Amino acid sequence: MTGRISIGVLLCVCCYTIHYSIADDIQDNACYKDENGISCHKTTYKLTRLESSFVGSIKEVVLTDGTELELKTLSLKPLIFELPNFLSEEECNHFRSLAHDIGLEPSQTLKEKTENTNFNILDLDGDRKLSVPEMRVTIEEAFDVYPHDEDILEMYAETGLDANNDGFITPNELNKLKPSDLQRYVRSFVQNQPEKHARLSNQVWLYPDNSTDSVFERIQKRVSEIVALPIELVKLSDFQVVQYGIDGHYNAHYDSTPVDSKYPCCVRFDKRNCRICRYMTILFYLNDVQEGGETAFPVADDEMFNATEVKLDKRNLFQKCDEAKLKVLPAKGKAVIWYNHFIDNTTQWLGQLDQYSIHGGCPVKKGKKWIGNFWIKVTDNKDEDIKRMEKFI
Template sequence: MNCQTMQGFLYIFACINVYIAVCNANGKVTGEGEGFCQKTSDGVTCVNHDDLRLTRIDGMQVGNVRTINADGKKLQMKTLNIKPLVFEIEDFLSDDECDHFIETAKQIGLESSHTENQSPKQGLQLMDVNSDKALSLSEMKLTIENGYDIYLDEEDIIQMYKDLKLDSNNDNLITQAEMTISPKQLKTYLSEFVKKHPEKHSRYSRQAWLYPDKSTDTIFRAVQSRVSQVVDLPMDLIRLSDFQVVTYGVKGHYNAHLDSSHIIKDVRCCDRGLYSKCRICRYMTVLFYLNEVKSGGETAFPFANKESIDENKAHIDGVHHLYKNCENATLRVPPKKGKAVIWYNHFIDDDTNWMGEVDEYTLHGGCPVTEGEKWIANFWIKTNNDKSIDLKKMKNLYSK
């Protein structure tokens, strides 16, 4: 080989190495345990951190299927929907992995699920939609849904008026003068009501939490690696995320909700209970079905492919009330053991290449189980809208 040929070969080799370095800087993970940051003799180094950006897979069109080699498995990622962008991968988890997560959750201990505030709220907001200074049955229903996350039927509200002696003239309209109880008294009444009728709460299930950065479970680690490769994000971000195992019995459900919050200036992202006034920040959701459900239990997206969204009208029309109106949702994904359903709760900000605004069309929930039981796991990949905060957390993973 002459000098000119050798120089050409070295040039090509150098270009290939640069290409590989750039790919790694953009979050492509090539094997279990690889992350964006690494522990070195000089401390913790995050290579080319200015190039790190969030990924968003192109769904192409509904029905499109791409093959992904991850963890030695060939996975078929199918585009289920574009608005919002939703993917499905059957057999993402093996039967043994599904069973392992169910048993792990049982060992940890499952507790009744509760809903978390998506953003700080101040007091009870009376939903006087038509501004007539009185609440109709539908407006009271909306007030209770927004304030207490409880879904009452009109007959429930009429009974509440009788129990609390609110509607003195029995016209099913509550004026300011007739609203003689405090929000605290209303909350107490509703708390007692849902103890007798738990299906009226927006969420009726039990749950347990697993944390990737604290776990030494080898099966959990392997699944994290597979997720990292499929969504094309570094293990560091995956390890900073939360994994929730949930079980639903008959009537178990979760009414329509967003998994993440709108960006609110000067309100920080929640960090596992570290902050009291905070917002939920989950860039994307990977939902796993862990068992075969005899009947019911679909994951529904009631805003999918709608031209526009009117939240108040949707509440009044019962769109969020999946316990009763699941069949009306425009996209429903049936459960199947081992299946993963993937969607992006946020868009990517064009300026920062990091987490942007919420995609409101990702409003979703769990349809009621009508026979048997349902087990799922929510893997929430969490980021802040400020990349520097996530970089600091990624570095801290290696400094412990």
């Protein structure tokens, strides 16, 4: 089924989305300036969420500049859309050139950046001993390194950790290996096998609020329009350009973290003990990939979703990409949109993490892959977020 919609004003101060007619009295921006200074719609402003009733539905979207796009539903759990030709060829090339000019650096996950000698032992079945898969998952969780089961057995042989060679590690056996020694072993291991990093790529950061690049500003406005969120909120977000070579990948992960009142949401360059809060992700493909490099959602629309099974068997996309429930093929200019969080019914702001939103990048088999990640960020505190938005008025 194909429908056609036109987008006029896209700030949603009511619970409309772009699938419905937009009321004439909706404001153009979340905040505005008048003789009394800057004011914002604090009481009525809500996060928006595109809607779809079934996988495969297609809607034609006409932007205010006349651009026509197709919005196709790829999944309902999590809610995922794709828009072919969201970026022009010139815009894709511009971001790649900009990344080269700024200077790409090796990508690192947070766990790879930090010294980690205090980590959880994942005895998933509670039998007080670690099987080979449980030890593998323990290392994955602690260090963002993804060994195979055979690598774990080799580690046992080299360290003497499995004293009785039964394939299980008891608390007494584990106590013989210091956490710092395990960390050194894992780092040495991954230096020799870099493809077993959780992430193998190069990247550069761009920040909407600090940029004067006209192409970037144009894309921000287009993103604001298509997702029905105000440009002021988009400017609080982060943008990352990423390059993947042969074997480049990013194993399955969440772009955000669960709601937890003990830890505040991080703001940019935050040094506190905080959590990542990315309401939604817009991913752009900046080139055509010769082979591989799909974006995979291992449990998309999987009614049999099981969190333990995901940890044990579905995150290693370098090895198991083909088993993912949904794989999105890269195509230059295509945008993929998904929601990492639901909307809280009370605050109409950041809600619970969508457990189905786990995703990653399959290995590139031939050529290179370039993408852009646009993360729309909010915090738990709507009033504080709106205060930060005021500076763009």
